Amino acid sequence: MYRYDEFDHGFVAQRVSQFRDQVARRLTGEISEDAFKPLRLMNGVYLQLHAYMLRVAIPYGTLNSRQMRKLAHIARTYDRGYGHFTTRQNIQYNWPALSDMPAILEELAEVEMHAIQTSGNCIRNVTADHFAGAAADEVADPRPYAEILRQWSSVHPEFSFLPRKFKIAVTASERDRAAIQVHDIGLQLKKDGEGGLGFAVWIAGGQGRTPILAKKIKDFLPEEDLLSYTTAIMRVYNLHGRRDNKYKARIKILVHETGVEQLTSEIDAEWAHLKDGELKLPAADIAAINAYFAPRELDARAEGWKELAAWKKSDPGFATWVGRNVAPHRHPDYGMVTISLKPIGGIPGDASADQMDAVAKLALEFGHDEIRVTHEQNLVLPHVALADLEPLYRALLAEGLATANAGLITDIIACPGLDYCALANARSIPVAQEISNRFGDPARQAEIGDLKIKISGCINACGHHHVGHIGILGVEKKGAELYQISLGGSGDENASIGQITGPGFEPDQVTDAIETIVETYLSQRTDADETFIACYRRIGADPFKAALYGSESQAA
């Protein structure tokens, strides 16, 4: 993975000392809250309902065991012993004191981490496929390009005060595991006819109060043009993006209002000036960054095949876990292991300091020292020999980290909601917990099969509800919580925005409504191979609405 050079170390250290000074001046009252707020936000510090919140960037969701141990240490020392992994592959701490922030950032800097650009109207943490560098189906590792974008966008003077926040995601396979179509820029690394690398470029996707899917504006952008073309997009957005209205300031609204043809022609005109200038990436630079991500040398471990078969036979729990949480690696003797942060009835994405330490230790022991955070709020060990799966499973089991539910109905995404978030209208976590408990039986989950439930506590959609197969949105109605349910959303290569079923549900009715939806699916599917989303796309919303509201229902 990428290692900081002297410049990076110096830069992050300088930011920490600047912020230390700013915090000190704030605490003595030398600077007012109005002056301080933008400064703290630039360093990832929010104020939530109960305390400050610190959002730490995990670039493209990749970290090593040393970094994970540091995250655990911070949770234990400065927080209340846990952290929340988010849909943007970051971690949030819910209880740090402002007076401790400089110390926390200094500790993070020791392991090459920071909280810069995790807030504000700038280019945020660049996200990537969590299986990058390990997946059998990728054309190349997308992370070097995410890293190039990260370096280029870090405190980029021209793009530090954009009309609104800006999110870029990168993937490198046809199966989109990075939700690129709901990002401001989505990049799909691919090869042209001659084997050269480049990108399909999508722009102007987003969730929030106006969910819009991205439009593909380039089928193949050669890799050397990555920064010049991205700069052209950013310039056109920076110039025309609406600064008069926060709700219309994202690039998705600009493209929606102006039209993609006109915007693309402006982007191309801007690009014409930039294309052959200093932003053109020299092959040597691309190679230098790629070298940090050189594929792991993985020893042949063919003995794993036979052992795996025997272990599976003797332990059905292990067999289920392998079936759900282990995906094929490009090396046939290895697997990519999803560590579920969705224990039945638990809090999606939360991990205790002890669990983080355990994952760090296991990554060292069995995972070539690599850990990923997924946008589905789980962790991944991307390179585990099949021969090591059984001991790994035992160790995870002991830590409560072996829930065999990746991709199932209890693998729920949920934002912090009204239990923490100052912007929330309703709670998300208890809704997730109740659904998880209702469907917790492994046999029932297995029968239902792949099904993604995503929950947000307000229209900002941090919990991705628009792209949930079943999406749940908390709203406030007459001072009480109410939940709107939407169906048919998807954040993969066949992306779609879910449609609201009708009137909302009170908190104690939500799980029953989900059960009604699930039962409708089970009764309507052609066979067990027809997934929920496939079935929904075939039969449409009506049977679900009829089941939820009765046949005379009127959709709201």
Place this chain on the structure above:
Amino acid sequence: MKTAPFKTKVLTANRLSDGISVWLGAHGEWVVSIKDAFLARHEDAVTAIETAGKQALADNRVVDVNVIDVEETSAGPRPFRLRERIRAEGPSIDYAPVATARVSQAA
């Protein structure tokens, strides 16, 4: 014109140093439990807590200062809004299953 019946009010904020939710107490101090909050039962009292809030903000002791409506119950003041109840009672979930909670020393 119909005037709505007066609702008891309390002043709430987050402490500057650690962000912890606090309420203005009867002696002008900031308390960590809403049970100890000063109850403003008439307009003059509301004006007084608003003034105290502005002063505390200016003195850099607290941030995000708000006057909120509460119901007086036998168990103490209970905010009408769920958001404020959650601020008063903490997350509604068993959020830290691992008992390594650290009590903040900041004041």
